[in-house]
Amino acid sequence: MVQKYQSPVRIYKYPFELVMAAYEKRFPTCPQIPVFLGSEVLRESRSADGAVHVVERSCRLRVEAPRLLRKIAGVEHVVFVQRNVLNWRERTLLIEAHNETFANRVVVNENCSYTVHPENEEWTCFEQSASLDIRSFFGFESALEKIAMKQYTANVKRGKEVIEHYLNELISQGTSHIPRWTPAPVREEDARSQAGPRDPGSLEVDGPIGAPGPAPEVVVTDGDKLDADYIERCLGHLTPMQESCLIQLRHWLQETHKGKIPKDEHILRFLRARDFHLDKAREMLRLSLSWRKQHQVDFLLQTWRPPALLEEFYAGGWHYQDIDGRPLYILRLGHMDTKGLMKAVGEEALLKHVLSVNEEGQKRCEGNTKQFGRPISSWTCLVDLEGLNMRHLWRPGVKALLRMIEVVEDNYPETLGRLLIVRAPRVFPVLWTLISPFINENTRQKFLIYSGSNYQGPGGLVDYLDKEVIPDFLGGECVCNVPEGGLVPKSLYLTEEEQEHTDQLRQWRETYQSASVLRGAPHEVAVEILEGESVITWDFDILRGDVVFSLYHSKQVPKPGPQEPGARAGGQLTDKGWVLGVDYSRVEAPLVCREGESIQGSHVTRWPGTYLLQWQMHSPPGNVACSIPGVEDVLTALHSPGPKCKLLYYYEVLASEDFRGSMSSLESCTSGFSQLSATTSSSSGQSHSSPLVSR
Incomplete structure (x- = not known):
């Protein structure tokens, strides 16, 4: 594989002639570059008028490689041949170099140029490119490739510093100006003798090299090239190899991309996201540019107008900047009715709004x-x-959240500088377990998580935000205009026809299971837990009727009836002969759930065995008590007639390893958040759950 290097345009704010005088001081030896052992002139020639000077040198460089590699190769230094063409008339120096040592195994080519700045003739531009092709090297091709490119890029910076060193030395010695080249006066008879068909670009030869032909064309910088000062000023400090990757990726875009070329800051983000692996960054950027074109993202800020409902209930907005000058975005996620927003505006509108935030x-x-x-x-x-x-x-x-994370990670990499999470409640580790595997590791390292009120002291928000911009709802003095969110009224939900049109209802029903609850025939789901501590989460919507939800634990495995795999007729798993407190125990207090409500909850298991999620029909007080112990206060007689209840439900088990892994992640980046609290709303005191009626 051929490795390539391309430098940005480096600018010396000195005239070309003075820079050339500094350059010549590098020869025949240069103490400032320890690997440069010396050089000798092989051939030299000048044009008749002295405007073009060609020098060919042999340069010796010390091999900086592990001792074993040097011993195998049998060399302590390598020889490069350098050909310089200095054109005083055009004010250019073009340099070509290649290796002679191991030329049949390793091919190194380098091209450099010094030219006059296109906008200021008193400044000088320098560009450098190189390629490395290791064809065979005793089985050490990969190791040599890494060593060679690392050393080369290290010497790139040193070369610039050497020129600046000699420039300062010349100026300190009183040489701050060197006159430009002018042709020598030519006598009339000499002019006549030079007239004729002779090629005016040919050279008179002083050495054995022969006529090298016309001088090369002048290389002039243009608006499509990056200079090093611009990179440092606008993009930040980059290593020479990182600069090279940026320039190569930008050049590839200029050659292949037919649309608008992304800004340099945007290109650099993709390189950082792939650790400056050029091929991976190029592929990631290619896919992103295709996505942007397909969805017209370049015009999003001009065309997207969020619905009034989204502006009112989406609890997020921009708020000044942090202490490093980064724009600050505040999201009051705990106050936002994500389910209501999805049912009112749809997933696509939410995604488009998130994209507009990233564009902004x-x-x-x-x-x-x-x-x-x-x-x-x-x-x-x-x-x-x-x-x-x-x-x-x-x-x-x-x-939907995972989809948004994926889209943002793929198309807006390295845009998040820091994520401050405050007032994380006990339920947060469950959410973190679900989403953290989908977040890039580099992004996860930027998370700082605070539970309770420990964000207020040293090590909290004051380390990242000026006191003047900390929002009032977090104890600061700054009034924050971010919407407070709140529950979205059901009257604003999309109709079933509209949901079908947006393809959401179908996806919802593919995820959820439906169940009917009859009098005397509860619906039950068995969840087998092999380890003591896992997390069971549930989510269900009551479509018709009122039900009572409970959670039980049994060491026995319920035996399904013959009519239906996994459940008895009507969805009941427990045997009516089971005795509560003997054959099974209740680990969640009964919860009355009304028609139209959405219920979510979780339970941290303490013992292995079978856990039963149960839904039974609920009737108002005054009816005959049921025969199942423990729920007489909420259930009517099981055998009385009545309509059936309908529900949609979903449950999931977070394995102990995954859940504990999420807790370890939190412990490594937060103060005081170690595990779910044992304090619960359960009357039994055996649960770590927090069931909730959200609607």
């Missing part, structure tokens, strides 16, 4: 870069989780 974030970064005079390419997000509960784990909502 990039625009604000550019503005802050100009305002603060330093590169700012990412923003900070402050997420307030006060109020977060199990309704936020509504399964279609979680799936």
Whole structure:
């Protein structure tokens, strides 16, 4: 595989002639570059008028490689041949170099140029490119490739510093100006003798090299090239190899991309997301540009107008900047009715709104870069989780969230500089377990999570936000205009026909199972837990009637009846002969659920065995008590006539390893958040759950 390097345009704010005088001081030896052992001139020639000077040198460089590799190769230094063409008339120096040592195994080619700055003739531009092709090297091709490119890029920076060193030396010695070249006066008879068909570009030869032909064309910088000062000022500090990757990726876009070329800050984000692996970054960027074109994302800020409902109930917005000058986005997720928003505006509208936030974030970064005079390419997000509960784990909502995370990770990489999560409640580890596997590791390392009120002291928000911009709802003095969110009225939900049109209802029904609950025939689902501590989560909607939901634990495995795999007729698994407290025990107090309500909850298991999720029909007080112990206060007689209840439900088990893994992740990046609290709303005191009626 051929490795390539391309430098940005480096600018010396000195005239070309003075830079050339500094360059010549590098020969025959250069103490400032220890690997450069010396050089000797092989051939030299000048044009008749002295305008073009050609020098060919042999340069010796010390091999900086592991001792074993040097011993196998049998060399301590390598020889390069360098050919310089200096054109005083055009004010250019073109340099070509290639290796002679191991030329049949390793091919190194380098091209450099010094030219006059296109906008300031008193400045000099320098560009450098190289390629490395290791065809065979005793089985050490990969190791040699890494060593060679690492050393080469390290010497790139050193070469620029050497020129600056000799420039300063010349100036300190009193040489601050060197006159430009002018042709020598030519006598009339000499002019006549030179007239004729002779090629005016040919050279008179002083050495054995012969006539090298016409001087090469002048290389002039243009608007499509990046200079090093611009990179440092607007993009931040990059290593020589990182600069090279940026220039190569940008050049590839200019050659192949037919649409609008992304800004340099945007290209750089894709390189950072792939650790400056050029091929991977190029493929990621290619797919993203195709996605942007397909969905017209470049015009999103001009065309997208969020619905009034979204503006009122989407609890997020921009709010000044953090202490590093990054734009600050505040999201009050705990106050946001994600389920209601999805049912009222649809998943696509929410996704488009999230994309508009990311587009606006990039625009604000550019503005802050100009305002603060330093590169700012990412923003900070402050997420307030006060109020977060199990309704936020509504399964279609979680799936939509994961989809949004995937789209943002693929198309807006490295835009998040820091994520501050405050007031994380006990239910947060469940949500974190579900979403963290889908978040890039580099992104996860930017998360700082605070539970309770420990975000207020040292090590909290004051380390990242000026006191003047901390929102009032977090104890600060700054009035925050971010919408407070709240429950979306059901009257604003999309109709079933509209949901079908947006393809959401079908996806919802594919995820959820339907069940009927009859009098005397509860619906039950058995969940087998092999380890002591796992998390069972549930989510169900009551479509018709009122039901009572309970959770039981049994060491016995219920035996399904013959009519239906996994359940008895009517969905009942428990045998009516079972005795509560003997054959099975209740681990969640009965919860009355009314028609139209959405219920979410979770339970941290303490013992292995079988857990039973149970839904029974509920009737108002005054009816005959049921025969099942423990729920007489909420159930009517099982055998009295009445209509059936309907529900849609979903449940999921988070394995102990995954759940504990999420807790370990939290412990590594938060203060004081270690595990789910044992304090619960369960009257039995045996549960770590938090069931909730959200609607």
